[in-house]
Amino acid sequence: MTALPPHIPEQPLPAQISTWFTDQGWSLHPHQRDMLARSAEPAQLLIAPTGAGKTMAGFLPTLTELADGGYDGLHTLYISPLKALAADIKRNLETPVAGMGLPIRIEDRTGDTPNSRKRRQRADPPHILLTTPESLALLMSYEDAPRIFQGLQRVIVDEIHALAESKRGDQLMLALSRLTALCPDLRRVGLSATVDDPRAIARYLAPTGCAIVRADPGPAPDITMLQTTEAPPWAGSGAAYAIPAVLEQVKHHKTTLIFHNTRAQAEIFFHNLWLANDDALPIGIHHGSLDRAQREKVEAAMVAGDLRAVVCTGSLDLGIDWGDVDLVIQIGAPKAVKRLVQRIGRANHRYNAPSKAILVPANRFEVIECLAALEAVQENDLDGDPRPSGPRDVLCQHILLCACSGPFEADTLYAEVTQAGPYADLARAAFDDCLTFCATGGYALRAYDKWQRLQQRPDGSWQLRDPRSAAVIRQNVGTIQDTDRLKVKMRGRHGTPLGEIEEGFAASLSPGDTFLIGGQIVRYEILREMVVQVSRDKGRRPKVATFMGSKFATSTQLSQRILHLLNQPDWPTLPAHTADWLHLQRQMSELPRPDTLLIESFPHDGLAHTCIYGFAGRNAQQTLGLLATRRMEEMGLGPLGFVATDQATLIWGLEALRDPAPLFDLATLEDGLEGWLSSNALMKRSFRTVATIAGLIQRNIQGQRKSGRQATFSSDILYDTLQRYDPDHLLLQITRQEALSGLIDFARLRDLVARVAGRINHRHLDRITPLAAPLLLEVGRVRIDGEGRERLLREETAKLMAEAGLMDAGLA
Amino acid sequence: MEAMPSGALFWPEQSLLCVSDLHFGKSERIARLGGAMLPPYDTRDTLTRLEKDLTRTKARSVICLGDSFDDSIAARGISEQEFTWITRLQAGRHWVWIEGNHDPGPLAMGGTHMAELPLPPVQFRHIAVPGSAAEISGHYHPKAQLKTKAGTLSRPCFLIDSDRVIMPAYGSYTGGLMCDDPALVGLMRPEALAVLTGDVAQPIPMPGRRSSIHDEI
Structure with a gap:
């Protein structure tokens, strides 16, 4: 104070x-x-x-x-x-x-x-x-x-x-x-x-x-890690093992919020919770993909005090007062300390009483991450990943909206824009680029009328070329992109709306597949007019377990804390099962250190494995997997696949890695990235977002809403065209910049390379290590279709032909 | 004739390229996790491969052996751009669409539409007819499985014996029928070969062929 x-x-x-x-x-x-x-x-x-x-x-x-x-x-x-x-x-x-x-x-x-x-x-x-x-x-x-x-x-x-x-x-x-x-x-x-x-x-x-x-921060929160008789599993994110203990906590509190990091996890947990809820405690679910009516029902019940617990996601992160919550349970490692603190704050809206929270690690490694997060909260050491300032697609939209309100002078608008915090450092040239884009669409598109939206008046000020376009610009206001979602409804003419799923997930479904939404199992029937129609399914297990959802990457700072925790001589604060595991790792190999990069290579199951402990967060570790396997393919090592977590990337292939240094040469990594990026579906998705915000693509035209598929189609064509004829186009620049810090997170990979600066500690071991073993159980394996698979196939076919005595058989 | 690694069949003497089960317009499947590496449109991917094969073989005739279009979506799923692409590939070539069980009949697309095509000594048709000889057909999307150190790999494959060739599906991301399925085993002779598609075409004795069943008994 x-x-x-x-x-x-x-x-x-x-x-x-x-x-x-x-x-x-x-x-x-x-x-x-x-x-x-x-x-x-x-x-x-x-x-x-x-x-x-x-x-x-x-x-x-x-x-x-x-x-x-x-x-x-x-x-x-x-x-x-x-x-x-x-x-x-x-x-x-x-x-x-x-x-x-x-x-x-x-x-x-x-x-x-x-x-x-x-x-x-x-x-x-x-x-x-x-x-x-x-x-x-x-x-x-x-x-x-x-x-x-x-x-x-x-x-x-x-x-x-x-x-x-x-x-x-x-x-x-x-x-x-x-x-x-x-x-x-x-x-x-x-x-x-x-x-x-x-x-x-x-x-x-x-x-x-x-x-x-x-304000006075109030008393420190009462935060603990859940004690269960059963140790958490080695991998996975469901935390099903903790269901009985969580139910027990719900029984002992008035109202409990059970937070999850993704909607899919929330759905699965909710489903399992109900299977075990023998006392039929009133428990609801709330997340951003549920239909609004369903969400409002839960919110109303919550305010009325009718619910004992709500399974939820970030949709309850912000400060709406939902009544008398006296316990917050976080399932899975919180990934960022700041988010955890805000979630804990949801418990107990009375200012001077401590909030009560319980962390539930979903797997063995998360025990360590939860402990690191818990210590960070106690020391009030919050993390913040800085955002790049002043995104230019937003500025483009702002310029267009200004033009809707009337003619403007470029000098005046520039001065005004630089008064905004995130745009305080905006260079005049960057502003002019945005203005030019709004006026002409940019070099490759300037021949098309459609994208010529501003014109200069004789006095030098700018105005809309066609005043009627104001209506379309206004209809497309905003920067929230919920583009690739499809509505899910029960089959029948007046089927109940259930919520939304990602378009990509919908595309992967075949009729008869079952999945979870709003806590119930439904069967996919048909996609009609951009609505996924489903029917009720009596099964107890959904066939398709998850649909995508944003997966947070562990923050830089929390990752550093984990590394420091790992380097303690002993771990009295960790449960015995986890401390023993770390001791075993230290005995067999060693624990990762903050200033060097630990890489372990070992044979397992007849294949060469390499585990890279980068601690760079899930997205960057995933990108590392893609780029490293590309390089290993070039080196003739025959990589077959990889899997990434927040801490490490595990790669397997035919030949053992002898020298890891070439994998971490920044120039080579950047080259690989450049080639991989331009044809990348993630880039196209980023481009669609940027182009929509900047007003190049309209989702709404005079009351008609384009489907994600239609928008994808036109944005993909634009992307390819610009990529070919105008690679320096403003929107491509923005797209690249965003992709590097977002899902691809090359920025953190670059930080990793800089942090260890060639200090690579490569250990050759004769068997899999305790720390690497859980990665074998991780989901989300990416397979590499390259020379490695071809070689295995050639060996096998030659063997079969020899066995059949057809060694030299040619084709007719 | 050459069974190409891409899954096409090339007949140099006739300058003829035959592809089967293109399934154009099947809804795009964006891979879930790490799907970044897959192209978002299967139709475009199929067309890219077809164009490459046409360029390499300089084939003057093309036979599409049925199920070229996925029924209901054919009209909607094919975009303007892809339609133009097909038309461009057709320019200057003799192009035959054989009817399949999925095809909605002749479309507003260039080329000849036929139920079957006799091209002595060979007969091209969509579904194999038991007992016939010198027949080239598709329909089944045969696939072969091999166990390797990296787990079981499965590849679309040609099935070839002295009576017939059953072609793999050329379309991207189409499902398939394992060649030890009784329907396929019943059609092929015991000494049949399966030719795996991929980087190079690789022959193996047809898995599940009748002789090996006898062996097991």
Whole structure:
């Protein structure tokens, strides 16, 4: 907590408000008082844990300024990352405002708001408008934006730590720059959960300076690792072994949230939980792929206190208050300390009681990872992987939306854009590239009318070439890409909607295949008009266990902590089964160290195996597998396949690796990457996202929504065309940049090579090591179809022909 | 005639390339994990391989031995671009579509459409007729399995004996029937060979052929 500097006087509360507080028996928290006292400053950032009265701290100055009823028009804009959160805050704000008898009009405006109300809001804005980044961007693209926002005093950005991690936040910051140009007196307020680097968030919100107010972090959380009689399995991510213990915990608490890292894991766990739920405890499931109606049902039951537990994913990460949660269980290693802390904060919304959380490792290695995460939480050592600043596809969309609201000067817009935190360092040339792209589509596309969207007026300012295109640009506002999802419905004309699955997963299904969705087993029947039709299945085991979902990679910092943990002389804090395993590894080989790269080579099952302990996170280890096997193929080692985890990549093939150095030559790796990338489906997918955000591809055209398949098709053609004729096209540059840090995560692989700088410790062993063994059980093996398989096949065919006495048999 | 490693059959004297079971328009299957390495469209992949074979053999005639199109999706699944591609391959070539059990009949696509094609001494048809001789057919998508150190590998294969050739499916990602299936064993002579497709064509004694069943008994 920061003490109030002496020059800032404490601000008195208006009578209605202070009376109300007294009547409730409440007093202001110190950070709420600070926020109020400093409310005249141009920017403030509040860092506070869940339950610390963040919302009230943000709104109190607004209520104070509006208390006398003398203000007319829009005073405060509140932005939240979730529609549901905006609605939730509206309810939570209306109660005290009514209690205080304040003459304040509060409304929300999201994608769910009826058009009639939206029109009325434009004509006659409320005092406080609660909205989302996308709805704000849309509102600002209207010609009458200056009038709507005239006189706006304050903007409150809630959950800014979450927004700052995505393009949605970047879009919002551009919109705030625009707002500041319209209303020079606008004050900014950011509300954030506990983060590793508050100053970075402050710069993001207001690059020219921002006061940081810290709330008392509250008591340390009560966090433990689940004790089970049975040791966790060697591999896998289901944590089925822990079901009885988890049920036991649910019985002993009022309401438990059971977090999972992926939707697939949540589905499987929920299914298994119900099979074991002999007491029929009311337990629900909640994740982003479920149908909205289903999710709302669970949310309502939760608020009403009807559920004893909810199995959930990141969809419950953000701050909606779902009632009296007294325990959070995290299944599987949390992968990032920051996420874990925020999830733990979901338990116990009372500010000064400790949150209670239990970590459940899903396999033996995760025992170590959970312990490392647990120690990080206790030391409040949060991790943050910095994002590249100022994505240019978002800027392109912003330029187009600006043009929708009216003509603009390039110089003015550039100056305005660089006032936004994430774009503070944007070079003029980069801005001009984006402007040129918006105007002409870029070199290879400039011959096509369709992509010529801006033109210069005689006075040098820019405007839409065809004013009618504004409608299409507005329809495609936003940076959230849920493109490749298909709806799932029960078969029949009025079949119940169940949720969504990835298009790629749908393509892999054949009629009759069964899978899990919303906790039930369904049978795939047919794909009709972009809807997956299914029927109920009575089986107890789904045939296809998983569908994809975002798999988080273990953060750099947590990986480092794990490495340091491994290098302790002994592990008194680890359960015996795991400590024994590590001792055995030390005896047979050695444990990976932070400053060198351990590589083990050993024969197993008649094949040469090599295990590379890079600790670079799942995505980078996967990329390493792809690039290393390419190189090994060139070296004639006949690689046959590999599998990657967050810690290591295990490669198997015909010939043993003698010298690993060539695999880690950065120049060669980059060459391999270049060749592999250009024809890569992941690149095409990234391109589709970038091209959609930048407005090259439209998902919505006059009310018709293109299917993912149609969008894929046209974006693939564009990708191939640009790749061939205009490889330096702006959108390809952006795509490459994003692919390298996203799923391909070459950046971390490069860091790994730099970190170990040639210090490779290659051990040749005569058998598989304890640390490598669990990798053999991992799912997600990638097979390499190369010379290795051909050689095995040739040997086998020659043998068969010889046995049949057909040695020299030619073909007729 | 040459059984090519790609799964096509080449007859140099006639400058004729025969491919079977292309299954154009089968919905694209994007591989799940690590699928990055697979092309997103099977049709494009099949066409790329076909174009390569045509360029290498300089074949002037092409026979597509049935099931060239996957029934229901033929109209929707083939994109404008792929349609144009096929038309380009057809230019300057004699092109015969043999009818298969999947094909929806003659399509709005160039070339001759026939139920069967006699080209003495050989008969081209989609499904083998027991008892006939000098016959080239497809339909079954034969595959052979071999156990190796890297696990069991399976490859599409030609089945060849003195009476007939049963061709592998040329289309990408099509399923197949193992050649020890009774339907195939019944059609082929005991001394039949299976020729595996891949980098090079590799002959092996046909797995499951009748003689080896006798051996086991």
